[in-house]
Amino acid sequence: MLTGKRFKLEKPTLAIAxxxxxxxxxxxxxxxxxxxxxxxxxxNQTVDVLWQGRTVAMYALDLKRRGIEAxxx
Numbered sequence: 268m269l270t271g272k273r274f275k276l277e278k279p280t281l282a283i284a285x286x287x288x289x290x291x292x293x294x295x296x297x298x299x300x301x302x303x304x305x306x307x308x309x310x311n312q313t314v315d316v317l318w319q320g321r322t323v324a325m326y327a328l329d330l331k332r333r334g335i336e337a338x339x340x
Contacts, residue, residue, distance in 0.1 A: 273302045274316075274334030282316070282323035293323055300337050301325070 276299055284293045295301065301316040313324045 270303055270305055273300050273337040274330060275300050275337040276334050278333045280325060280329050280333050282318065282325045283313075284321065284323045295323075295325075301330070301334070303330075 276295060276297055279297050280295045282293045282295050283290050285291075295318055299318065301318045304315040304317055304322055312326055312328070314327045314330060315322050316325055316330070
């Protein structure tokens with residue numbers, strides 16, 4: 268289970284946020300930490316992560332390819 272695990276992004280990554288009912292693209296810089304909010308459902312392409320105090324959606328593949336587990340950061 269990955270819920271609650273934190274990942275440090277090694278490369279800049281795009282996320283999707285809700286801003287006043289509109290979906291907007293949010294760049295997350297390399298070096299930032301995201302925390303997985305909920306395990307992805309089988310076949311789901313996106314995951315919700317907590318970043319800078321807000322929940323945003325990222326492609327699961329981006330998190331897997333660009334993030335490394337951040338245990339003590």
